[in-house]
Amino acid sequence: MPLTPTKDENEAPELEAASPREVRGLVELTERIVVGAYRGHPWLPRALTIALGVLVVTCLVAGVVRLSPLPLIPLPFFAVSAYALVRLKAAKSAEVNQSLVAWTGLFTGATLAGFWLISMAGRWLG
DSSP: OOSSOOHHHHSOHHHHTOOTTSOOSHHHHHHHHHHHHHHHOTTHHHHHHHHHHHHHHHHHHHHHHHTOSGGGTTHHHHHHHHHHHHHHHHOOSGGGHHHHHHHHHHHHHHHHHHHHHHHHHHHHHO
C-alpha cells in the first residue's frame, strides 16, 4: 500500500456521477436552503414582516417610556431590513435565486445587528 495517494484516488469518480439533488458547494447549499424555505412556506414573508414590526414597536415604546433616544438607535438597521424584505417579496421568478439569497442575507444581517443594538441599549440604560 503506497503512502502517497495515486492519481485514481484524487479524481473522485463519485463526483462525476453525482445526482442533480446533490450539493457541491456552500453557495449552492445556501441557495437551496433559502429558496426552498422561501418557496415552500408562503407565509414566511408575512411572519418576517410581523417580527420586524414588533421589533420596531418595541424600540419606539422603549424610547417613549425611557424618555431617551438611545432605544431608537436600531431603527436605521430595521429600515434596511424592511427594504430588503420588500425586495424579497418582489422576487418571484426562478432566475432570481441569487438575488433572493442576497436580499435574505441583507435582511438577516441588518435585523441581527439591530437586535444586538437593542440588547446593547438595554445594557447601557439598565
